[in-house]
Amino acid sequence: MNTLYAPETIAAVATAPGRGGVGVIRVSGPSLQAFAQVISGGKSPLPRRALYANFVDADGRAIDSGLLLYFPGPNSFTGEDVIELQGHGGPVVLKMLLARCMELGARLAEPGEFTKRAFLNEKLDLVEAESVADLIDAQSEAAARSALMSLKGAFSRDVNALVDTLIELRMLTEATLDFPEEDDVEWLEKANALGRLAAVRSRLDGVLATARQGALLREGMRVVLIGQPNVGKSSLMNALAGDEVAIVTEVAGTTRDTVREQVVLDGVPVHIIDTAGLRDTADVVEKIGIERTWAAVDQADLALLLIDGRDGVTADDAAILARLPDRLPRVVVFNKIDLSGEAAGLSEGDGHQIVHLSARSGAGVDVLRHVLLDAIGWQGEREGLYLARERHLDAIRRASAELDAAQDAYGLAAELFAEHLRRAQEALSEITGEFRADDLLGVIFSRFCIGK
Numbered sequence: 547m548n549t550l551y552a553p554e555t556i557a558a559v560a561t562a563p564g565r566g567g568v569g570v571i572r573v574s575g576p577s578l579q580a581f582a583q584v585i586s587g588g589k590s591p592l593p594r595r596a597l598y599a600n601f602v603d604a605d606g607r608a609i610d611s612g613l614l615l616y617f618p619g620p621n622s623f624t625g626e627d628v629i630e631l632q633g634h635g636g637p638v639v640l641k642m643l644l645a646r647c648m649e650l651g652a653r654l655a656e657p658g659e660f661t662k663r664a665f666l667n668e669k670l671d672l673v674e675a676e677s678v679a680d681l682i683d684a685q686s687e688a689a690a691r692s693a694l695m696s697l698k699g700a701f702s703r704d705v706n707a708l709v710d711t712l713i714e715l716r717m718l719t720e721a722t723l724d725f726p727e728e729d730d731v732e733w734l735e736k737a738n739a740l741g742r743l744a745a746v747r748s749r750l751d752g753v754l755a756t757a758r759q760g761a762l763l764r765e766g767m768r769v770v771l772i773g774q775p776n777v778g779k780s781s782l783m784n785a786l787a788g789d790e791v792a793i794v795t796e797v798a799g800t801t802r803d804t805v806r807e808q809v810v811l812d813g814v815p816v817h818i819i820d821t822a823g824l825r826d827t828a829d830v831v832e833k834i835g836i837e838r839t840w841a842a843v844d845q846a847d848l849a850l851l852l853i854d855g856r857d858g859v860t861a862d863d864a865a866i867l868a869r870l871p872d873r874l875p876r877v878v879v880f881n882k883i884d885l886s887g888e889a890a891g892l893s894e895g896d897g898h899q900i901v902h903l904s905a906r907s908g909a910g911v912d913v914l915r916h917v918l919l920d921a922i923g924w925q926g927e928r929e930g931l932y933l934a935r936e937r938h939l940d941a942i943r944r945a946s947a948e949l950d951a952a953q954d955a956y957g958l959a960a961e962l963f964a965e966h967l968r969r970a971q972e973a974l975s976e977i978t979g980e981f982r983a984d985d986l987l988g989v990i991f992s993r994f995c996i997g998k
């Protein structure tokens with residue numbers, strides 16, 4: 547059994563750490579029938595049937611009594627033999643059970659190793675494997691639904707359909723290369739190659755749009771609240787969070803450090819960063835706080851500049867706006883409308899929108915929520931969003947660029963046209979992992995939790 551190539555048996559606690567009603571240990575390896583018999587004190591589990599047994603140590607003493615599940619490969623999550631020990635969910639019991647598994651030849655699984663094996667045994671493709679982690683990490687119901695879409699293969703199916711169409715078009719094109727006596731272009735025209743390319747193109751655009759929306763559910767956005775002291779940044783943070791996460795006082799310079807909180811708007815995770823008010827100060831602590839404000843600005847996807855609506859945009863505010871990086875979208879908030887007497891709502895500024903609201907009364911905060919979602923292009927949850935990652939978007943964009951290049955090459959040379967199609971196909975195949983760089987799997991699976 548222990549040849550150089552046989553995979554080792556791995557084990558890990560699959561349930562969350564801490565106390566729980568039931569705790570599960572998962573074991574996966576090439577051959578676990580004997581393992582099951584020994585640990586259950588000599589019983590023989592039937593495949594895929596719950597067996598109630600004592601889990602015993604080397605002396606036959608019970609460590610725990612629980613349910614044993616045996617999934618003979620290849621009909622298991624990993625495609626190998628899998629055993630689950632469902633014991634009582636105490637950390638000490640689980641530790642003892644896990645130690646017993648090690649004694650029986652298993653080693654501790656690395657993060658994501660079960661899912662990695664499922665991938666290597668072709669139980670899941672790479673998108674599906676990634677979506678296992680995304681489902682576990684989902685921060686909202688919308689994100690969870692869309693991770694499950696990917697886990698069930700919806701994203702992969704769309705990508706594979708595109709790849710198939712590209713293969714067809716490549717075959718057609720490469721056929722012309724076999725008949726050099728024919729005129730390339732004429733042949734391709736007869737086969738309507740350009741028409742087919744346009745069709746792939748528009749389907750690819752559709753997949754990109756859906757993936758982009760799904761990616762928003764996964765990545766969310768980082769919004770930094772900035773402005774002069776006392777304009778109400780922390781009050782707005784609290785209003786958005788629906789909780790007193792930041793200290794609010796009438797003292798200018800209350801917030802000295804960045805305060806972070808995540809809220810979910812329409813299923814999209816929004817990371818809000820409250821910052822120290824910007825002003826010239828001799829106070830050492832406040833100075834460091836202000837440096838952190840600018841550091842937070844550099845990390846943000848959107849800046850909310852708060853202004854006391856009664857004062858309007860002052861020279862100091864204009865200076866803050868001017869110092870924001872050009873790439874950074876910004877929204878100006880006129881706060882304290884309960885004092886200024888303005889109506890809640892939206893107006894147009896010079897290169898930015900202005901939201902008029904009161905962080906204290908809450909009037910207009912909903913308008914801001916919509917503006918934030920608009921700013922990242924969120925179109926609302928709909929059926930069929932797959933929870934894409936940046937890696938997927940990148941691959942789709944590269945495929946898209948290759949299709950552009952193919953279009954340009956058309957008419958020049960059939961070889962070149964075919965080559966760009968090949969590269970587009972290769973880029974798309976990276977998504978499902980059919981084609982991949984060597985280090986990709988390590989990068990993806992190391993971010994999983996242990997036991998997954």
Ligand SMILES: Nc1nc2c(c(=O)[nH]1)N(C=O)[C@@H](CNc1ccc(C(=O)N[C@@H](CCC(=O)O)C(=O)O)cc1)CN2
Nearest residue numbers: 560570572615617620621622623624625630669678998
């Ligand atoms: N107890 C337990 N619950 C769990 C898991 C688990 O590993 N253990 N899962 C872990 O993530 C998820 C379920 N995922 C699973 C995926 C495939 C198979 C499996 O046995 N597949 C076989 C048979 C399929 C069939 O009968 O239709 C196969 O693919 O051949 C099991 C669990 C969530 N719940």
Ligand SMILES: Nc1nc2c(ncn2[C@@H]2O[C@H](COP(=O)(O)OP(=O)(O)OP(=O)(O)O)[C@@H](O)[C@H]2O)c(=O)[nH]1
Nearest residue numbers: 775776777778779780781799800801823882905906
């Ligand atoms: N009337 C009214 N008062 C507000 C509003 N928003 C904030 N305030 C008050 O303004 C004062 C300053 O509010 P903060 O939220 O602490 O202001 P900040 O911008 O975080 O201030 P620093 O942390 O010092 O930079 C507090 O007394 C708040 O209660 C508002 O919409 N209306």
Ligand SMILES: [Mg+2]
Nearest residue numbers: 779780800801
């Ligand atoms: Mg504050």
